[in-house]
Amino acid sequence: MEQFISLTLGGVVNGSVYAAFALALVLIWRSTRIVNFAQGSMAAATTFIAVAVIDAGGSYWLALVVALLSGLVMGALIERVVIRPVEGGPELNAVIVTLGLFVAIQGIVALVAGVDERAFVPPFSTVGYEVREGFTLLSLSRNSIWTVGAVLVTMLALIALFRFTRLGLAMRASAFGQEVARLLGVRVGRMLTLGWALAAAVGALAGMLIAGDVSFIGPTFMDTLIVFGFVAAVLGGLDSPIGAVVGGLLLGLALNYVRGYLDDSLLGMAALVILVVVLLVRPGGLFSTTAARRA
Amino acid sequence: MTRNSRRLVSVLAAATIATSMAACGGDDDSDGGGGGGGGGGTAEDNEATGPGMTEDTVTIGSHYPLTGRAAPGYSEIPTGVQAYFDYVNANGGVYDRQIEWVYRDDGYNPTNTSTVVRELVLEEEVFAIMGGLGTPTHNAVLDFLNTEEVPDLFVSSGSSLWDDPENLPYTFGWQTDYESEGKIIGQYIAEEFPDAKVGLFLQDDDFGEDGERGVRQYLDDDQIVEVQTYTSGNIDVGPQIAALQASGADFVLGFNTPPYTALTQLAARDLNYTPQWWYSNVGSAPDLVGSLLGAFSQGAVSGASALAGIYTTSYIPTVDQVDDPWIQLFQRIWDESGQEGVLTNTRVYGMSMAYTMVQALQAAGRNPTGDDLVAAVEEAGADWQGPAFTPFRYSSDRHAGISGMSVVQFNAEGVGEPKTPLLVTDTGDAEIEEYDGEPIAPPESGIPDEEAVG
Numbered sequence A: 001m002e003q004f005i006s007l008t009l010g011g012v013v014n015g016s017v018y019a020a021f022a023l024a025l026v027l028i029w030r031s032t033r034i035v036n037f038a039q040g041s042m043a044a045a046t047t048f049i050a051v052a053v054i055d056a057g058g059s060y061w062l063a064l065v066v067a068l069l070s071g072l073v074m075g076a077l078i079e080r081v082v083i084r085p086v087e088g089g090p091e092l093n094a095v096i097v098t099l100g101l102f103v104a105i106q107g108i109v110a111l112v113a114g115v116d117e118r119a120f121v122p123p124f125s126t127v128g129y130e131v132r133e134g135f136t137l138l139s140l141s142r143n144s145i146w147t148v149g150a151v152l153v154t155m156l157a158l159i160a161l162f163r164f165t166r167l168g169l170a171m172r173a174s175a176f177g178q179e180v181a182r183l184l185g186v187r188v189g190r191m192l193t194l195g196w197a198l199a200a201a202v203g204a205l206a207g208m209l210i211a212g213d214v215s216f217i218g219p220t221f222m223d224t225l226i227v228f229g230f231v232a233a234v235l236g237g238l239d240s241p242i243g244a245v246v247g248g249l250l251l252g253l254a255l256n257y258v259r260g261y262l263d264d265s266l267l268g269m270a271a272l273v274i275l276v277v278v279l280l281v282r283p284g285g286l287f288s289t290t291a292a293r294r295a
Numbered sequence B: 001m002t003r004n005s006r007r008l009v010s011v012l013a014a015a016t017i018a019t020s021m022a023a024c025g026g027d028d029d030s031d032g033g034g035g036g037g038g039g040g041g042t043a044e045d046n047e048a049t050g051p052g053m054t055e056d057t058v059t060i061g062s063h064y065p066l067t068g069r070a071a072p073g074y075s076e077i078p079t080g081v082q083a084y085f086d087y088v089n090a091n092g093g094v095y096d097r098q099i100e101w102v103y104r105d106d107g108y109n110p111t112n113t114s115t116v117v118r119e120l121v122l123e124e125e126v127f128a129i130m131g132g133l134g135t136p137t138h139n140a141v142l143d144f145l146n147t148e149e150v151p152d153l154f155v156s157s158g159s160s161l162w163d164d165p166e167n168l169p170y171t172f173g174w175q176t177d178y179e180s181e182g183k184i185i186g187q188y189i190a191e192e193f194p195d196a197k198v199g200l201f202l203q204d205d206d207f208g209e210d211g212e213r214g215v216r217q218y219l220d221d222d223q224i225v226e227v228q229t230y231t232s233g234n235i236d237v238g239p240q241i242a243a244l245q246a247s248g249a250d251f252v253l254g255f256n257t258p259p260y261t262a263l264t265q266l267a268a269r270d271l272n273y274t275p276q277w278w279y280s281n282v283g284s285a286p287d288l289v290g291s292l293l294g295a296f297s298q299g300a301v302s303g304a305s306a307l308a309g310i311y312t313t314s315y316i317p318t319v320d321q322v323d324d325p326w327i328q329l330f331q332r333i334w335d336e337s338g339q340e341g342v343l344t345n346t347r348v349y350g351m352s353m354a355y356t357m358v359q360a361l362q363a364a365g366r367n368p369t370g371d372d373l374v375a376a377v378e379e380a381g382a383d384w385q386g387p388a389f390t391p392f393r394y395s396s397d398r399h400a401g402i403s404g405m406s407v408v409q410f411n412a413e414g415v416g417e418p419k420t421p422l423l424v425t426d427t428g429d430a431e432i433e434e435y436d437g438e439p440i441a442p443p444e445s446g447i448p449d450e451e452a453v454g
Helices: A002-032 A039-055 A060-086 A091-113 A142-164 A166-176 A178-183 A188-214 A223-235 A241-262 A264-281 B002-023 B077-090 B110-123 B135-139 B142-147 B178-192 B206-216 B238-246 B258-270 B286-297 B303-307 B325-337 B345-363 B370-383
Strands: A129-132 A135-137 B057-064 B098-105 B128-130 B152-155 B171-173 B198-203 B224-230 B251-255 B276-279 B311-314 B404-410 B416-418
Touching: A002 A039, A002 A135, A002 A142, A002 A166, A002 A188, A002 A223, A002 A241, A002 B238, A039 A060, A039 A091, A039 A188, A039 A223, A060 A091, A060 A188, A142 A166, A142 A188, A142 A241, A166 A178, A166 A188, A178 A188, A223 A241, A223 A264, A241 A264, A241 B238, A264 B224, B057 B077, B057 B110, B077 B098, B077 B325, B077 B345, B098 B110, B110 B128, B110 B135, B110 B142, B128 B345, B135 B206, B142 B152, B142 B171, B152 B345, B178 B206, B178 B251, B178 B311, B178 B404, B198 B206, B198 B238, B198 B258, B206 B224, B206 B251, B224 B238, B238 B258, B251 B258, B258 B276, B258 B286, B286 B303, B286 B345, B311 B416, B325 B345, B345 B370
Parallel strands: B057 B098, B057 B128, B128 B152, B152 B171, B198 B224, B198 B251, B251 B276, B276 B311
Antiparallel strands: A129 A135, B311 B404, B404 B416
């Protein structure tokens, strides 16, 4: 029973980290209908900018703000400069461009920050709460509560943005039908840029949370999480912030049970098996809406 | 999505290669100095004998994780090798040949290892591979190297896989094998800590399995209360450490790579778990672990003292032994090489292996083929003396490297204090015996002087 509680809580924490990453993917998908493979190295880049702030004597919170802002700027720049020329063409072109970005950004990070692993100290203590003598819940620490909380707040903010604001409506409209939206007076170009900027900022948050979770980071530290983030996003239907979070949590729980009750080495395979099964049963993902709404 | 993930995998591979190219831009700068120096007699002239062996150069290749999870520490090994080869080259090279050292990043991913080793053999045309790092990684190129008849010397791993002359005539181990190490550790715990409840933390491949097999020869099954494994690349070791804690283990023995030493120490701290720790030689990189852990303790623990009280094993000198003549030699060579960073244990490892490589090239004679190099190691290798505390086990029917080690405990300053004399043993049921030889000092020139065999 103790093991089950440990694994479940651990799964929730890991899952919310996957969810943070999946949220960024969903944002870009919602606003531009592109799967952004560069998300991982973009988040690594903003995390290393934050590390530079911390190294220069700044606090974690200042570094977090800088990371989020640099995410906004980076996302907007990338959309304007690199993605805009291929937008509206075949979808594959945009995807290939994001793949190229993935490699290029990772290379730049390695050139600037070096390839050595370094410590990343999270803002709160990672020491687990001692439930009773001799039984410490590793996954229940102040830092894990911050991680889960930050992801939930981000999710709620995104839902509010898309559901209750004119801006969110305009962003959705731009993604679904550019021409119609333009006819209705929506500045489609700006909406697309904004979508990328927001997504990159959420990605930057994910990078900071993940860095705190894994303790040691190098230019490739997001690589192992990219796959799980993608699986979480697709599980959730790629289109829904709630779906991304639920997908992330389900994946986190499932993988932790696999790790605890089966074997550590089955993690990657388990993620793909879950993905295949879900896609066979519900091809649009667990939270897919009606086919008519899919662009 | 399956198509996307397949694409993703190849992108990840491409990314690692791209970053590695950024990382090791300076790896093949030959000193260009003339090789006219003290190369001995000139009864024969240098001739090109085949791939990698020209009149004035010999090219040696290797693969290491320079990026990714396994890179910390290990990525420094080839810089140590480079420093030693530069030193030999500046002093005339081997038989007036400059040693060219070409190494590639495989990110500790066997698929990448296959690719980069094929590049080294087929495009760079290396004469031999030396020190290819990692059990799962190097395992992926064993058949290729032996089919291509490329000497595959001194694999940087203590797996027993490399000692198989019948099926793998071109492959040789170098460091003490994990099984022998496990036996020495198991005997020490059985004798000194008979009441300890031992938990094992193992990498889930030959590294962990060989170590466990050795340990179990000396520790009773009921003294080992828990066995936990991890897959290299999965960074969350919390569940494993929690399981070790739950089992009541008060002595944890890890056969893991250096980053996992830091990760297990962090996880144990978060769990308020304070067993006696023992990391096998591979995982006990105090400089690296100290630098990673130092950031988490807000100055309470600094540098190498992060490992105070922890046991490990030792088969070559380490940088904390500042009075050791080998360390003094390697320090001088490292300082002269002008590379970034300080002398570390991983660099000493690279330099020690490079020393053995120079011995092998000398023993192979003036114009050797790959087969001559292999024959030289088999014939003369057991007699070579160098930084290693105990002799190699090379012969025509053994390709196993260093035969022993001693048990060491880190003190508060991070200096390893020997707890046993030098012990030698072998795989299987060979006895553990005290080594009766003496470690030797390096030659004055710092370069070995082996005679050509045959």
